[in-house]
Amino acid sequence: MTTPLTLFDRVWARHVIVPHPQGEDLLYVDKNLVHEGGTFLAFDQMRAEGHKVRKPRQALAVTDHYLPSTNRATAPASIAHPEIRRVVEALDTNAREFGIEHYGVHHPRQGIIHVIGPELGWTQPGLLIACCDSHTATHGALGALPIPIGQSNQLRHVLATQTLWQKKPNTFRISINGALGAHVSAKDVILAIIAHIGIGGAVGHAVEYAGSTIRAMSIEGRMTSCNMSIEAGARIGMSAPDDTTCRYLHGRPLAPSGADWDQALAYWRTLPSHPDARFNRELSLDASDVAPMVSWGTSPEDSSPITGRVPDPASITGSEKRSRVARALDYMKLTPGTPLAGIRIDRVFIGSCTNARIEDLRTAAAVVKGRKAVVPAMVVPGSSTVKRAAEAEGLDKIFLAAGFEWLDASCSMCGGSNGDSLAPGQRSASTTNRNFEGRQGLGALTHIMSPAMAAAAAVTGWLTDVRTL
């Protein structure tokens, strides 16, 4: 009798070329994604060493981090910052020279790397997907095994060999059961999980998100949850493929079709964790306990229900945590005990690989409709495909009528690599995944939340419980 396997164990085992029980296994990489940020270092080194890309068809390059969200038509020539322009142009040159397909500045399928993989059907269950980005776990929402890698050494290794040395992590199943309340979304679920287990809470583990709440979520919602696995310290986050997954993939441009589809589907059906599979760790949460969340500190674990208050460091036991929270509040310019709802904000950003898919834009538009933004607010769709779909539904009109900017797909103000950033001391309501010091610009004060909550903040000018709007 064989041991009942988890989804993660099964997919991992399928990719082991050279096992090394005590150390790192040599794994086969089915597909790898390359973006422009930092990766020029990998190509430079490969060129110097005379390495070729061993399997160029298995790689896809995408420009997203440094691309301007305005004046797309004239980019990259119009990118004012010479270093940014150089980075954008370097990927184009490198992709061409090494024979990799590139969704560059003007490609109709261009978008944020973690948005386009799934939406094109390029990401599929059971595939091992490497990407030089810490939010690679997004692809795990379809039951792929996502592995984040470094932008130079590790990327160079994957490109030159199509393999990766990795130590197998432990498994951690996080189950969420029950129905979510009104205006409570996948973003609130994942923030609640991170607040519960902490930013290092899942280090060394591959997380499987399970339970009826996850099963009831759309693929977009599961992507939002998986996306932020790294914010709990887990490099890998996955969710079992099911009917929702198959419906999502069917007919997508790069998904298998015809006889291939049937064979692929039969394989995907075998992947979910066996009911008797054992995980190294388990955590169970009740969906009805999850409220709309906002962050108040400088780590995603510093998040609370919007009905809460800024914590008082004095009431925190544990000196390490106390001093960290005090430092975070100092940076965030917040006074202990202040109700979270009502904190004034200066800007709203709706975008990023966490929350810029069509469903996110629909949710935000539903809140915004018929109202006006009272602070500067911007919507940056996750991909050019999302942008076109949103325009076909008229979502752009809703945002524009409310005074939002409607921009071109890129990472934009998520990390500020393209120059979209907050001024020092500016406070944002943002649908992104990180509120680290300086993440959205030097001295920027970031509150992360769901699209509905960010939209609510835009129309009131302060952190707002969207349920009371």
Place this chain on the structure above:
Amino acid sequence: MQPFTSLTAIAAPLDIAKLDTGMIVPGRFQRLPRRPGYNDYARVFLHDLRFDEQEQPCPRFVLNQPWYHGAGILVTGPDFGCGSSRESAAYATLDFGVRALIGASFGDVYRGNCMQNGVLTIVLPQPVVSGLMAQLQNAPGIAMTVDLPRQIVIAPDGTTHAFDIDATRKERLLKGLDDVGVTLQHLPQIEAFEAQYRTDMPWLKQLI
């Protein structure tokens, strides 16, 4: 990659918890080219902690104190290097001249990147790390030793602390072995794997 064997160097205590990679290399420096041999990333290592808005060194920051000049070892707070996967964080660490980090825990991706770049990260229990930190604070600028072959850290007071490291990783660090070269020795196995894969997963045969 430079081999790592045994290192005796000035050790600096960096007693900040959860110092993430965005603080090790602020995002705005990520597009900095890194020419071989120039240590281009040394300047940006912990930039916003080391320098004020006028680019002047912050005198109170530990690494700016003269006795830590040339520190080759950092003793860090827990979760050092958590956050984004930016490999530039490992480059900056290396370019700054740090070859070994000792802490109770590290960001996973950062740790992997460091090891790939010849920077050894050592995990020791928090009480041991706190003890080392105290010794360094009491005798600023003192040296200590990291001995990879014997897998021990020798504290300034002479006490030794054993650490664990994956055997493969250890061997490569010791020899300064490049990962691609090691892997390509397995090319026949990789090709056999691909052949089997095409049979088992026929819908992927166009690709693989």
